[in-house]
Amino acid sequence: xxxxxxxxxxxxxxxxxxxxxxxxxxxxKIAVVTCMDPRLSDLPxxxxxxxTDLDVIRTGGPAVTExxxxxxxxxxxxxxxxxxxLLNHTGCGFTTFTDEELNAKLIALTGDASPAPxxxxxxxxxxxxxxxxxxxxRSHPWIAKExxxxxxxxxxxxxxxxxxxxxxxxxxx
Ligand SMILES: [Zn+2]
Numbered sequence: 001x002x003x004x005x006x007x008x009x010x011x012x013x014x015x016x017x018x019x020x021x022x023x024x025x026x027x028x029k030i031a032v033v034t035c036m037d038p039r040l041s042d043l044p045x046x047x048x049x050x051x052t053d054l055d056v057i058r059t060g061g062p063a064v065t066e067x068x069x070x071x072x073x074x075x076x077x078x079x080x081x082x083x084x085x086l087l088n089h090t091g092c093g094f095t096t097f098t099d100e101e102l103n104a105k106l107i108a109l110t111g112d113a114s115p116a117p118x119x120x121x122x123x124x125x126x127x128x129x130x131x132x133x134x135x136x137x138r139s140h141p142w143i144a145k146e147x148x149x150x151x152x153x154x155x156x157x158x159x160x161x162x163x164x165x166x167x168x169x170x171x172x173x
Pocket of ligand 1 (some may be wrong): 035036037060061062087091092093094
């Protein structure tokens with residue numbers, strides 16, 4: 001049996017105990033942008049908050065793409081979150097290749113060079129990546145100035161989160 005089929009069976013048991021109040025309109029408090037890496041999946045545990053408080057947006061890296069910016073606009077303007085947390089991590093798979101390398105590898109693997117090169121948003125250094133993300137989100141005119149945009153790195157070995165300071169306006173000038 002595949003893992004997805006096992007999950008479907010387990011869901012029938014889950015649904016018997018499902019909290020039906022969760023069917024109501026969600027009221028998340030924080031938008032969290034984090035990596036697709038499964039080590040970031042226990043966000044209620046990592047952050048000590050109920051999952052209903054967290055509006056989680058996940059991409060590889062994470063990458064703050066145009067889609068992610070759109071989701072942050074909806075999260076803050078429609079769903080009502082009041083803080084934005086950009087959660088990077090150590091040991092990210094997206095630091096282990098460059099976009100050029102992975103595109104070349106996929107062409108070699110499949111023998112098919114017809115797709116346009118993919119943008120994987122690979123990066124090298126989580127602190128720098130976090131600072132660039134903060135700048136990108138903060139500078140979007142549809143993200144309200146009152147909404148804090150803070151960046152962090154989760155250490156996958158210690159379990160601790162460290163805040164990354166943004167580049168100050170003076171330093172960036
Ligand atoms: Zn990652």
